[in-house]
Ligand code: GLN
C-alpha cells in the first residue's frame with residue numbers, strides 16, 4: 182500500500198469560464214435548462230478525468246455547483262424560505278436561482294468592491310466564505326425550521342462519476358459549519374436546529390453507502406475558527422450520530438483555512454475515520470497531529486498551498502514529510518492541497534505572455550495536481566522517476582528568491598529606513614481641522630461622492646477597443662477627457678462641494694494601480710470565482726512593489742483645471758491592493774503592504790504638489806482582511822492601519838485625507854478606524870437607517886464622517902425627504918459639525934439617468950438641512 186493523493190475540490194467555472202457563459206445565457210433567456218445542465222455535466226466530467234489523468238487517487242465529487250455550494254446544501258436539506266416557489270420535494274432551477282439572485286433577473290449591481298450587496302431583490306444575503314474572496318449565500322432558517330432531503334446531491338454526483346468509471350469521494354458541507362454559516366430569522370441560534378438536521382444527513386449518507394461509496398469528505402472548516410463549547414459539543418454529537426447511523430461509511434472530516442488550534446482535541450476525538458489538516462496555515466501543528474492522532478485515523482496532509490499560486494519547493498516539502506511518513510502506515514496517510522482548489526485559477530496553459538521566470542514559479546489548480554503526483558512518486562520509492570521535476574521546482578523557488586526582478590534594493594532600503602514619524606500626520610486632527618477649514622472653506626454638511634461615475638457602455642467599449650489596438654490612445658484619451666469635463670461641469674451645476682473626476686479611465690480600482698506599479702504581474706486567464714457567474718482575475722504581487730511614475734496626477738490635474746472647486750484625488754489604499762491580489766509568500770504580508778503603502782505615499786505626495794487639496798484613499802477591504810481567529814486581529818490591525826497612515830501622512834496639515842469603506846460593521850474594529858486618523862471617512866449606512874453609526878457616536882469618533890445616504894446598489898432614486906431623514910438620524914448620533922453628505926459607494930455600475938436626479942436630491946437635502954440648522958439651535962439637531 183502506498184501513500185495516496187487526494188483532492189478536496191476543483192474550480193468549477195471551467196478553463197474558459199464555460200459555466201459563466203452558460204449561466205448568463207440561461208438567465209438571459211438565450212438558452213434552456215437542458216443546455217445549461219449539459220454544460221455543467223461536461224465540466225464535471227472533464228474535471229474528474231483531468232484529476233484522474235494527473236494521478237489523483239481520491240477524486241472529489243459534489244464539489245461542483247451551478248452557483249454556490251452552500252446554497253446547494255441549503256436547498257438540498259430543504260432550508261428554503263417561503264416565497265421562492267417551493268413547498269416540498271425536488272427543487273426547481275427557478276427556485277434555486279431565485280434564492281441566488283432574487284426573483285427578478287437582470288440588473289446585478291457591483292460596486293467593484295467584490296462585496297456583493299444584492300440589489301434589494303429578495304435574494305439570500307451573500308457574504309464572504311471565511312477569509313477568501315469567494316462569496317456564499319447565507320442560509321436562512323425560519324422559526325420552526327424543518328429539514329428534508331429534497332434530493333441527494335452527493336449521491337447523484339457519485340453515481341454520475343461512476344458512470345464514467347471514476348470512483349469518487351463525495352464532498353458534503355458539514356452540519357455544524359452549515360448551521361453556523363446560516364442565520365435564523367427569529368434571531369435564535371441556528372445550532373439549536375442540529376437535531377432536526379441530522380436525520381437528513383443520516384439518510385443522505387445511508388443512500389450513499391448503499392450505492393457503494395466507501396468514503397465521504399465532510400467539510401467542517403468551522404474548526405479553524407474560535408468555537409464555543411456549544412459548537413464543539415455539536416460537532417461531537419453530530420459525528421457520533423452519523424457514525425452510529427452509517428458505521429461502514431468512512432468519514433474524512435476536513436478543516437482548512439487555518440490550524441485546529443484549541444479545537445484540536447475536540448477534532449481528534451471525533452468518531453471519524455480521517456482528518457484533513459491544513460498543512461500550510463496549520464504547519465506548526467502538523468507534526469504534533471501526526472505524532473498524537475489515534476493510530477486508526479487516516480490523516481490527509483494538506484501540504485500544498487490551495488490558497489496561493491506559488492509553485493512549491495518539492496524537495497523542501499519532501500524533507501518536511503520524511504519524518505512524518507515514517508510514523509504512520511502509508512495507507513493511513515494522504516497527500517492533499519491545504520484546501521479545495523476552488524480559489525485558484527484553472528491552469529497556466531494560457532499564460533504565455535507572462536515573464537518566463539515568473540511563469541516557472543507559478544502553480545494553478547491543475548499544476549497543483551501535478552505537484553501532488555510528484556510528491557507521491559517520491560514518497561513511494563520512485564524518487565528517481567521524478568527527480569528532474571523536483572529539481573525544477575527547487576530551481577524555480579531559488580530563482581524567485583534571488584531574482585533581480587523580485588528584489589529591488591531601493592524598495593528594500595526604503596523599507597529598512599522607515600521611521601514612526603512617517604506614519605503620523607504633522608499635527609493632531611483638531612489642529613488640522615482648523616487649518617483645513619480655513620484652506621478649503623467648505624459649507625457645513627459638505628456634499629461629495631465616493632469617486633466613480635457611471636461607466637457607460639461607450640466608455641467601456643472605447644477601453645476595449647483601445648486595448649485591442651483598434652482605437653488610438655489619442656482618441657481614447659479624448660473621449661475620457663470629454664467625459665471627465667462633462668462630469669465636472671455637471672457636478673458644479675448641481676452644486677456639489679467637493680468634486681471627483683469620475684474615474685472613467687479606470688477598469689478596476691485595484692488593477693488600475695497595480696498595472697502602474699513595479700512588482701505586479703497579470704494573467705490572461707487567471708479567473709477565480711467570486712460569486713455565481715462572476716469571476717475576478719486577481720493581480721499577482723511577485724516582487725518588491727514601487728511606483729516608477731505618477732499614476733493619477735494627470736487626471737486629477739486635468740479635472741482640477743476645469744473648476745475652482747476642490748477636486749478629490751482618488752487612490753486605492755495599500756490594504757485593499759494587498760487583499761485583492763495574490764501575494765508573494767517569501768516575505769510577510771505586512772511587509773508587502775508597507776511597500777505598497779510607500780508607493781501610494783509617493784502618489785499622495787505628488788498629488789499634493791500638483792495642487793490637489795483633498796485626497797481619498799479607499800480601503801474597502803480593510804475589514805475583510807481580519808484574520809479568522811480573534812487572537813490574530815490585533816497584529817493585523819496594527820500593520821494594516823500603520824500602512825494606511827504611512828500612505829497618507831506625507832502631506833501638510835492643510836491637505837485633507839479621506840478614506841472610504843463600503844460596509845458599516847465597525848463594532849469590532851473601531852479603535853483601528855480611529856487609528857487610521859483620516860480627516861474624513863465615508864461609509865455605507867443608508868440601508869441600516871444610520872443605526873450603524875451608533876458605534877461612531879458611542880466611541881466619540883473624533884474625525885469627520887460621511888455616512889452614505891444613497892443606496893447605490895439599487896436603481897431607485899432616493900427622495901430629498903428620505904435623505905434629509907437619514908441625515909437627521911445621523912445628526913442624532915454624531916455632531917452635525919462632523920458630518921459629510923455622500924452616497925454609500927462609487928457610482929460606476931449605475932446609469933446617469935438615476936445618478937443625476939439622485940445626486941441633485943442629495944444636494945437639495947444637504948441645503949435644506951443647512952438652512953434648517955442655521956434657523957434653529959446652531960449645529961446640534963435635537964432628537
Ligand atoms: N473610489 C471607488 C469608486 O468610487 C471606491 C469603490 C469601492 O469602494 N468599492 O468606485
Ligand code: ZN
Nearest residue numbers: 842843926927
Ligand atoms: Zn465602496
